[in-house]
Amino acid sequence: MSILNQQLIYAEQPELPKGTVSVTLQGDNNFVAKTEAGEDVIMAAGFWGGAWQVTKCAAHLTLAVIPAGAAFKAIKGFGGIKATAQLLVGAGNAKDFTLIAGGAAAEILGIQGIYDNCLQW
Numbered sequence: 693m694s695i696l697n698q699q700l701i702y703a704e705q706p707e708l709p710k711g712t713v714s715v716t717l718q719g720d721n722n723f724v725a726k727t728e729a730g731e732d733v734i735m736a737a738g739f740w741g742g743a744w745q746v747t748k749c750a751a752h753l754t755l756a757v758i759p760a761g762a763a764f765k766a767i768k769g770f771g772g773i774k775a776t777a778q779l780l781v782g783a784g785n786a787k788d789f790t791l792i793a794g795g796a797a798a799e800i801l802g803i804q805g806i807y808d809n810c811l812q813w
Contacts (some may be wrong), residue, residue, distance in 0.1 A: 695774075696747050709733045717744075749777040749810035756803045761802065766796035776800070780810035 696715060697707045708715065711728040718724060718734075723744075726731040753773050757764045770776040770793070780800075783789035786807065790797040801807055 695750055696744075697786050698774075708735075714783070718739045724795055728772055745781045745810075746774070746777045749806070752803075752805045753777055753800075762799040766799045769796060777810065780806070783811070785811055 693708060693712050693715075700707050708725050709727055709731075712725045712733075713728055714726045716724050716726075723735045725735060727733065750773050751769060753761055757767055757773075758805060767773060767776045779792060780789055783792055786797075786801050789801065789811065793800070801811075
């Protein structure tokens with residue numbers, strides 16, 4: 693939720709409702725924020741495209757990276773999780789990311805969840 697709120701602030705949009713515990717995307721391109729109290733708050737998804745994609749990508753980078761591993765070192769070299777997520781989403785495909793990232797790209801692109809959530813949208 694913290695990363696998502698940072699993206700919302702960066703995009704100059706309202707933050708998630710206080711006490712949000714999860715956010716899901718509905719088929720009608722709206723987000724539903726579920727609060728601790730069990731309330732569902734519907735939020736228009738319009739501007740969220742890039743911000744949401746970076747957030748999903750950053751989450752998968754965080755989950756998949758093992759400290760001291762090759763992917764961890766590559767991500768650190770790119771300036772951290774958020775910077776790497778922005779590079780991946782901005783590249784849009786593995787070939788372009790490989791051109792941007794060079795040899796370090798292989799360490800990151802070899803993780804299927806990252807490939808699926810950072811490049812396939």
